[in-house]
Amino acid sequence: MKSIQSVAFQWVTRSLILLFAGTIGAGAQSITVVNMVPQSLSNETVRDAEPNISVNPASPQQIAASAFTTDPAASGNSPIYVSTDGGQTWNLNVVFPGAGCGSTATCDATLRFADTSNVLYAGILRGDNQDLNILRSGNFLAPGLMTTLVDRTNEDQPWVEAATAGTDRGYVGNNDFSLGADSASVILSADAATAPPPAGFAPHGIDTRATCHQDGPSIRPAVHSSGVIYAVYFGWRGTCSTTDVVVARDDNWGSGATPFTSLLDTDTNPGVRVVSGVSIPPLNATLLGTQRVGSQLAIAVDPTDSQTVYVAWADSTTGPNYTVHVRRSKLGGAAGSWSADLQTIVSATNPGLAVNAQGKVGFLFQKLVNPGSGDHWETHLVISKDGSFSSPSDLVLARLPDQNGGYGGVNPIGDYDNVIAVGSDFYGIFSGNNTPDLANFPNGVTYQRFADFTSHTLFADAGHTTSTPVSIDPFFFHFTPPPALQYAAKFVCGRTNEEEAEHGQGMAADATYFTLINLHNPGDKTAPARMKIATTKPNGVPGNISPFLPLSLNSDQAMEVDCAQIRKLANDNSRFLEGFVIVESDFNLDDVAVYTAGHEGKLQTFDTERVPERKQ
Amino acid sequence: MKKLLLALLAFIPSAVVLAAPQEPPAGLDNWVRQSKYIFRGKVQRRNASNLKVLPPDPRTAVVLVENTLDAPKTLADFTGKEITVQLQDANQPSAQEDAIFFTNGWLYGESIAVIEVAHLSRPGNEEAIRRQISAIRQKMTDEAFQARITRAALVVTGRVSATVPYEKDTRTAAAAKAPEKPKRVISSEHSADWWKATVDVNTIVKGQSTAHQVDVLFPKSTDEMWINSPKFKVGDQGIWILQSNQQEHGLPFLRVPGLTALDPLDFRPASELPRVRELIKNAQ
Numbered sequence: 001m002k003s004i005q006s007v008a009f010q011w012v013t014r015s016l017i018l019l020f021a022g023t024i025g026a027g028a029q030s031i032t033v034v035n036m037v038p039q040s041l042s043n044e045t046v047r048d049a050e051p052n053i054s055v056n057p058a059s060p061q062q063i064a065a066s067a068f069t070t071d072p073a074a075s076g077n078s079p080i081y082v083s084t085d086g087g088q089t090w091n092l093n094v095v096f097p098g099a100g101c102g103s104t105a106t107c108d109a110t111l112r113f114a115d116t117s118n119v120l121y122a123g124i125l126r127g128d129n130q131d132l133n134i135l136r137s138g139n140f141l142a143p144g145l146m147t148t149l150v151d152r153t154n155e156d157q158p159w160v161e162a163a164t165a166g167t168d169r170g171y172v173g174n175n176d177f178s179l180g181a182d183s184a185s186v187i188l189s190a191d192a193a194t195a196p197p198p199a200g201f202a203p204h205g206i207d208t209r210a211t212c213h214q215d216g217p218s219i220r221p222a223v224h225s226s227g228v229i230y231a232v233y234f235g236w237r238g239t240c241s242t243t244d245v246v247v248a249r250d251d252n253w254g255s256g257a258t259p260f261t262s263l264l265d266t267d268t269n270p271g272v273r274v275v276s277g278v279s280i281p282p283l284n285a286t287l288l289g290t291q292r293v294g295s296q297l298a299i300a301v302d303p304t305d306s307q308t309v310y311v312a313w314a315d316s317t318t319g320p321n322y323t324v325h326v327r328r329s330k331l332g333g334a335a336g337s338w339s340a341d342l343q344t345i346v347s348a349t350n351p352g353l354a355v356n357a358q359g360k361v362g363f364l365f366q367k368l369v370n371p372g373s374g375d376h377w378e379t380h381l382v383i384s385k386d387g388s389f390s391s392p393s394d395l396v397l398a399r400l401p402d403q404n405g406g407y408g409g410v411n412p413i414g415d416y417d418n419v420i421a422v423g424s425d426f427y428g429i430f431s432g433n434n435t436p437d438l439a440n441f442p443n444g445v446t447y448q449r450f451a452d453f454t455s456h457t458l459f460a461d462a463g464h465t466t467s468t469p470v471s472i473d474p475f476f477f478h479f480t481p482p483p484a485l486q487y488a489a490k491f492v493c494g495r496t497n498e499e500e501a502e503h504g505q506g507m508a509a510d511a512t513y514f515t516l517i518n519l520h521n522p523g524d525k526t527a528p529a530r531m532k533i534a535t536t537k538p539n540g541v542p543g544n545i546s547p548f549l550p551l552s553l554n555s556d557q558a559m560e561v562d563c564a565q566i567r568k569l570a571n572d573n574s575r576f577l578e579g580f581v582i583v584e585s586d587f588n589l590d591d592v593a594v595y596t597a598g599h600e601g602k603l604q605t606f607d608t609e610r611v612p613e614r615k616q
Numbered sequence: 617m618k619k620l621l622l623a624l625l626a627f628i629p630s631a632v633v634l635a636a637p638q639e640p641p642a643g644l645d646n647w648v649r650q651s652k653y654i655f656r657g658k659v660q661r662r663n664a665s666n667l668k669v670l671p672p673d674p675r676t677a678v679v680l681v682e683n684t685l686d687a688p689k690t691l692a693d694f695t696g697k698e699i700t701v702q703l704q705d706a707n708q709p710s711a712q713e714d715a716i717f718f719t720n721g722w723l724y725g726e727s728i729a730v731i732e733v734a735h736l737s738r739p740g741n742e743e744a745i746r747r748q749i750s751a752i753r754q755k756m757t758d759e760a761f762q763a764r765i766t767r768a769a770l771v772v773t774g775r776v777s778a779t780v781p782y783e784k785d786t787r788t789a790a791a792a793k794a795p796e797k798p799k800r801v802i803s804s805e806h807s808a809d810w811w812k813a814t815v816d817v818n819t820i821v822k823g824q825s826t827a828h829q830v831d832v833l834f835p836k837s838t839d840e841m842w843i844n845s846p847k848f849k850v851g852d853q854g855i856w857i858l859q860s861n862q863q864e865h866g867l868p869f870l871r872v873p874g875l876t877a878l879d880p881l882d883f884r885p886a887s888e889l890p891r892v893r894e895l896i897k898n899a900q
Contacts, residue, residue, distance in 0.1 A: 038725045043692050050840075068840055073652040073721030073730075074688040082723075084669050091669045091725035100865075102840035107806070130806070130841060130867055141669065143702065143722045143731055154869045156804050177802055177869045217805055240803060283803050284839070295805065409838035415805060448726070460692065 050414025098126035115164035123158030168193035173219030184233035212240035300353035312351035375402035400432035434473035493563035521553035529585035769860035771822035782810035808835035
């Protein structure tokens with residue numbers, strides 16, 4: 001039989017749950033945007049475009065990135081961007097051989113860390129002689145150039161992907177004119193980390209159909225940890241004014257004699273045509289503002305399912321109609337398995353795709369808009385929770401003027417940007433006008449270089465005495481989507497004010513209250529989760545919210561959180577404290593709250609509540 | 617004694633005590649050629665770093681830049697600021713020692729880290745050193761220019777009288793004595809978009825030509841691969857330093873036979889003619 005106080009306790013806790021449940025809202029998502037140009041380069045005005053990024057999966061605080069950035073000391077070599085604090089701050093490290101493209105930078109460049117080896121790989125067109133180089137480094141902060149593994153001529157737009165499966169596997173999509181008319185190629189290695197140059201890297205043509213006289217410049221691989229490797233390319237047809245978008249696949253790391261032939265189309269050729277004969281503009285056509293377009297392509301495979309693959313490409317021949325499409329196959333890219341368009345974005349370019357550890361899809365693109373104040377580039381990150389894009393969230397990362405400072409070329413923001421997923425998180429990079437104006441960054445931004453956001457002026461010095469003209473800079477972003485499930489458990493801890501309680505005032509009846517939150521992982525996989533405390537205050541005043549504390553529960557593991565831990569996480573030692581313990585996870589958990597209240601050291605009430613999950 | 621000192625210097629290339637400031641110290645020419653950033657600085661802290669990304673170690677020192685002697689224009693001015701130097705020798709220079717550092721860039725963040733090529737201890741007459749460095753830099757500039765001239769097939773002065781897209785120049789086929797095998801057409805974002813500028817020749821400075829006009833191929837593309845190459849328009853006047861059948865820039869499949877001026881050094885104002893003539897004479 002429950003006492004009066006017990007009934008009162010339940011009323012208090014349940015009422016408070018009802019009262020405050022609506023104010024907690026959906027779980028917080030975290031978005032960070034950082035202008036990557038280091039403070040010591042506050043005087044730089046070059047075009048830091050066509051960026052690419054890689055996060056070290058073995059140590060996600062380590063991030064490397066590339067762009068058309070010059071070595072300020074004019075060494076004749078080119079730098080990459082490096083961060084060891086998860087992208088909050090950036091340095092340049094001069095590691096790419098050669099310079100001479102744009103403002104004495106490298107030409108096309110991409111880079112990737114393998115999964116666990118800490119080795120960074122890069123594919124570049126050298127700035128001095130335009131040779132394709134494949135490079136590696138075991139320490140991306142070390143001085144000196146990366147080791148050159150491969151040096152080849154007559155190849156274009158290297159795009160690197162890497163994975164670790166016993167050994168490091170490297171895949172470099174590229175347009176290899178030496179192959180003849182079927183120029184789409186992947187240079188691959190099964191032992192990229194340790195073997196001496198060329199470390200097993202060898203080229204493999206992946207197109208077998210008739211082309212106009214070549215394939216398009218963009219060839220993009222995607223790697224699944226099971227050894228399923230995809231590659232997407234533009235198979236140019238007719239007079240090179242139409243294209244097929246073709247997906248090829250290999251089911252064993254590309255290790256056979258004829259890699260990328262696992263997927264046959266209805267014409268029995270390897271590589272399935274996602275679309276056929278769509279119109280494309282001539283390369284270098286500036287259809288969108290000052291930006292050229294013509295070969296925009298992306299691919300991503302779901303890390304939770306090797307047979308779920310996404311492709312994005314752009315087609316059509318006029319600015320208003322130039323459209324980025326996104327499609328999906330859930331059957332390994334097989335003929336007939338491709339969806340209709342899941343996304344169509346007009347007047348857009350530079351698609352990027354990534355799928356996180358929970359199967360959420362990140363879709364990055366840059367869209368030309370004219371908000372009434374001239375052309376602007378809007379950079380969007382669209383997140384689909386289930387890959388259907390039925391009700392995606394759309395984050396505008398930047399809305400930057402299509403104005404390019406001293407750069408007068410046709411490709412101010414570059415032929416690509418990049419988004420990747422590591423664990424639950426999405427990381428990415430894009431380039432654009434660097435005017436310091438918070439109105440240009442709807443989700444905020446941090447600049448390292450000296451900038452005045454009031455006068456919208458860049459400066460070369462800390463004292464803001466010498467202004468720096470605007471130019472094109474790279475911007476890093478990091479997005480942590482909220483976990484799929486949220487559990488909000490009410491807690492009541494401590495002793496009420498006796499005098500207030502006697503007069504029917506205060507927050508609860510006179511007693512000492514205790515709460516214990518029990519968490520259990522009923523699944524068969526480890527469940528990452530995070531927890532925060534939202535406290536309440538009297539008189540309708542919102543309380544404080546603690547930072548998230550990361551948690552992890554192995555299969556069938558359980559844990560408890562008591563009042564002492566709640567106070568510690570909330571950083572609040574009030575005599576009486578109440579609020580919510582909020583646990584978020586992508587995994588189903590058992591969340592049970594145990595409430596007791598006592599008076600003069602004796603138990604008066606006892607109750608338990610099973611906390612329901614909320615999808616977010 | 618001086619012989620002994622010089623002998624010691626030969627074995628300690630990274631640390632030199634300047635004996636006679638008015639004369640270039642031994643090794644200076646090499647150090648200047650090998651380094652991009654030269655400054656006078658005082659070691660503030662050894663086994664230290666002022667970049668968060670760079671953990672201190674026995675070879676890193678924080679150095680106050682007291683004077684910049686030579687630096688690329690693109691490098692910010694660090695005079696009066698502390699930077700991190702990775703020393704050649706962990707034992708020198710010592711704390712509070714004043715030296716001229718010959719360095720190259722490494723990391724650029726909230727400050728910079730540079731790698732020492734060599735240093736001059738107790739540098740003495742800094743102004744004399746600065747002049748010597750400047751002279752070596754000028755010599756390097758001349759050498760780079762001379763290299764372009766030396767490898768040039770033709771050097772002429774003149775004026776552009778016409779420009780036309782290379783592929784639309786009907787004279788190309790008509791003038792061809794022996795038809796070449798048609799070159800495979802490649803489309804790339806890095807295509808040069810070759811144009812032909814007709815230069816009315818005033819003077820032949822180097823090479824042999826009886827023609828009053830020469831055709832100079834130039835990339836009209838503003839792609840990053842070509843944006844630095846000179847673009848010509850009717851009325852341009854100056855000195856063309858012309859390379860034959862360029863084998864130096866762009867994907868080989870995108871190259872074309874003919875005379876080109878692809879390096880910014882290859883088209884100079886007419887006022888530089890005396891310098892060009894002198895460099896040609898020196899080369900001979």
